[in-house]
Amino acid sequence: MSMLRKTRVLFATRFAEMAEYRAEVIIWMLSGTISLVMMLVWMAQAASAPGGQINGYDGSEFATYFLSVWLVGQLLVVWVGWELDFMIRQGTLSPKLLRPMDPMWVEYAAHVAERFVRIGPMLVLLAIFAFLSGASFTREWWAYPVTLGLCILGFTVRFLYEYALGLLAFWTESSTAFSEVAWLLYAALGGLFAPLTFYPQWVQNIAVWTPFPYMLGLPAQLLAGKATLAQAGHGALILFGWVVLFWFVRLAIWRLGLKKYGAVGA
Amino acid sequence: MTRYLRLIRIFTGATISAQLEYRANFIGAVLSSLGQVGVALLAIGVLFGQGSDTVGGWTFREALLVTGFFILTEGFIAVFIQPSMSRIADAIRTGSMDFTLLKPVDAQFSVSTRYLNVLRVPDILIGLGLIVYAASALTTTLGGVLIAAVLYASALTIVYCIWLALSTTAFWFVKTQNVAELFNGIFGAGRFPVTAFPLPVRFALTFIVPIALITTVPAQAMTGRLSPALAMASPLVAAGLFAVTRLFWLRAVGSYTSASS
Numbered sequence: 279m280s281m282l283r284k285t286r287v288l289f290a291t292r293f294a295e296m297a298e299y300r301a302e303v304i305i306w307m308l309s310g311t312i313s314l315v316m317m318l319v320w321m322a323q324a325a326s327a328p329g330g331q332i333n334g335y336d337g338s339e340f341a342t343y344f345l346s347v348w349l350v351g352q353l354l355v356v357w358v359g360w361e362l363d364f365m366i367r368q369g370t371l372s373p374k375l376l377r378p379m380d381p382m383w384v385e386y387a388a389h390v391a392e393r394f395v396r397i398g399p400m401l402v403l404l405a406i407f408a409f410l411s412g413a414s415f416t417r418e419w420w421a422y423p424v425t426l427g428l429c430i431l432g433f434t435v436r437f438l439y440e441y442a443l444g445l446l447a448f449w450t451e452s453s454t455a456f457s458e459v460a461w462l463l464y465a466a467l468g469g470l471f472a473p474l475t476f477y478p479q480w481v482q483n484i485a486v487w488t489p490f491p492y493m494l495g496l497p498a499q500l501l502a503g504k505a506t507l508a509q510a511g512h513g514a515l516i517l518f519g520w521v522v523l524f525w526f527v528r529l530a531i532w533r534l535g536l537k538k539y540g541a542v543g544a
Numbered sequence: 545m546t547r548y549l550r551l552i553r554i555f556t557g558a559t560i561s562a563q564l565e566y567r568a569n570f571i572g573a574v575l576s577s578l579g580q581v582g583v584a585l586l587a588i589g590v591l592f593g594q595g596s597d598t599v600g601g602w603t604f605r606e607a608l609l610v611t612g613f614f615i616l617t618e619g620f621i622a623v624f625i626q627p628s629m630s631r632i633a634d635a636i637r638t639g640s641m642d643f644t645l646l647k648p649v650d651a652q653f654s655v656s657t658r659y660l661n662v663l664r665v666p667d668i669l670i671g672l673g674l675i676v677y678a679a680s681a682l683t684t685t686l687g688g689v690l691i692a693a694v695l696y697a698s699a700l701t702i703v704y705c706i707w708l709a710l711s712t713t714a715f716w717f718v719k720t721q722n723v724a725e726l727f728n729g730i731f732g733a734g735r736f737p738v739t740a741f742p743l744p745v746r747f748a749l750t751f752i753v754p755i756a757l758i759t760t761v762p763a764q765a766m767t768g769r770l771s772p773a774l775a776m777a778s779p780l781v782a783a784g785l786f787a788v789t790r791l792f793w794l795r796a797v798g799s800y801t802s803a804s805s
Contacts, residue, residue: 452572
């Protein structure tokens, strides 16, 4: 019961905080434009290709894929690495350690609450972009809850590894640079620049061993009606495995980091 | 004039020695520079890997030239522009802008040159390297390279003006770091030749947000395909923007009433 109450209070306060930042939330959303840039380039490229398509994608299919990537990418946004870097360097982490709760949950709640602030303007923008670009999403109803499930798993994976990278601020000043590198891997292998099947075979072979294609490309393909339920199930299992792995990695780094933090007298 | 040059030297020395204290940062910065160029090459490689020889009428090497200018510009922003500009909002919020305004030096000059981020110099080198590599397989003339250099100088002026204008809004809005994010988002379109975009977008990228002038136009000058009209447009837009931002800055400073009032 007390657990339930804690969760509710945590979520309500983070939601109020995020609602105050609503203007920023919209700007953050608009700055995630790289998939929209890629969409425009691929659409123009398909329009000038013989037969009007490339690798079986015509203009409207490119639009559907990249708008789906944009939507999923919006749901997976994580900034906890920067937050931790700041908290550790400025020492504002210290009072948070006195609470009878791992500070991770506060950050997790803030990220989840932000999604609820984001979703309204996001769907409006999505409708406008879809209308302008001629995208058409799948009509299979099951694809939507399954996509949402994959997004929740994908978000949790990303949150956990970004958290672990952010904790490196206990030892090094360049933890935000590591977060940047992680973003680059996520962008490249997740399918932000093109559907993964467009990549050279050797890149695809590497990508399947990482969580990235299942976080971003797979849910986007589901929305575009180009992935099956079986593929979604396979992806969900892999993502779940990464959640478990990163959970323990995060925990280990947290424990080691706290020892180091305490040792320097904070 | 010599006083301003001496000030630049002092500012540069101070900011470099402050940064070299954090040696571990260097590893992170190099990692992210390499990652950035890897991703840029992947994006363009995948685009050309689908059997088509040209994108928007540009061959692979020509498009690589645009990517080179894109990385060079990102490096320029990261080293010279962003470090100083992102501190304007802080200075206004904490009131330290007062000291800058009281000094007998032009305030726009001080806020624009005060800080550097030397850790991102590799980005500039990578960008230059990519331009040289791409150009080595193309037929370029000395004249073309010189025109490209002049046009790229205008491009950097345009970038500086946009950043300064966005940062100057801090005099009224206080928080502006997000505006920088917005610029980066739109600037991402500069990694491809502007002709790779559908027509209405191409128009917007040339005339509304002049991204095309920053990366595509210098590359066109190098490959000798630049129309005289565009060649003229770039310096004119740069000069116009510079004058407008200067006025905007002076107005902002005029309306500044310090942090406490």
